[in-house]
Amino acid sequence: MITLFHRPKTRSARFIFLLEEVEAPYEIKLVTTSTGTGGEVDPANPHPHGKVPAISDDGVVVFESPAIALYLTDRFPRNRIGPLIGDRERGAYLSWLAYYTGVFEPAIMSKFLKTEVPRATAGWVPVEEAMPAIIKAVASGPYILGERFSAADVLYATTFALFAQSPMLEKSPVIDDYVKRVLARPAHARALAREA
Numbered sequence: 332m333i334t335l336f337h338r339p340k341t342r343s344a345r346f347i348f349l350l351e352e353v354e355a356p357y358e359i360k361l362v363t364t365s366t367g368t369g370g371e372v373d374p375a376n377p378h379p380h381g382k383v384p385a386i387s388d389d390g391v392v393v394f395e396s397p398a399i400a401l402y403l404t405d406r407f408p409r410n411r412i413g414p415l416i417g418d419r420e421r422g423a424y425l426s427w428l429a430y431y432t433g434v435f436e437p438a439i440m441s442k443f444l445k446t447e448v449p450r451a452t453a454g455w456v457p458v459e460e461a462m463p464a465i466i467k468a469v470a471s472g473p474y475i476l477g478e479r480f481s482a483a484d485v486l487y488a489t490t491f492a493l494f495a496q497s498p499m500l501e502k503s504p505v506i507d508d509y510v511k512r513v514l515a516r517p518a519h520a521r522a523l524a525r526e527a
């Protein structure tokens with residue numbers, strides 16, 4: 332049984348979507364985060380910094396979104412939501428998962444916080460450079476790995492959905508269609524119902 336440590340309307344919500352996609356048996360444990368409680372880390376949350384998401388698989392703790400995504404798709408391979416070891420698409424899968432927190436999130440956050448980090452010293456690139464790379468992957472898609480939907484799409488599409496109204500990200504019909512396609516999946520509807 333997977334336990335998802337969750338706070339509504341945060342990055343952990345997308346993992347209800349992924350848990351539905353992989354058809355894992357799961358329960359949701361609501362936790363508070365330090366943002367919500369003025370600095371206190373919820374002792375019930377196993378994330379080392381009290382952030383969400385984190386999961387526990389009968390006591391095996393996994394934290395950080397790409398690690399959780401990879402863990403769940405390896406652990407519950409039935410619906411082929413992530414390419415497994417030996418699959419040629421595994422390389423692209425691991426790359427886009429790592430890119431999500433290594434490049435994409437820092438790129439968005441530096442833009443959001445108006446903090447420019449020199450490209451040559453940062454480990455990431457400005458969002459204006461990251462977006463064309465993602466759009467290129469999705470445009471020949473329809474998913475980030477090509478024809479195959481994966482947990483990487485859960486991470487990217489839910490983030491784009493969050494920033495849909497933000498002037499921070501340039502409008503892109505490719506991204507708009509991509510978000511619609513991913514959020515139209517039955518597992519997403521089930522996740523919304525489960526969270527409600």
Ligand SMILES: N[C@@H](CCC(=O)N[C@@H](CS)C(=O)NCC(=O)O)C(=O)O
Pocket residue numbers: 340341342343364365366367381382383384394395396397432
């Ligand atoms: N790098 C983490 C980020 C997790 C994260 O920042 N979560 C936010 C919610 S969206 C959080 O828990 N914030 C509360 C806090 O930092 O106290 C991941 O991708 O899983």
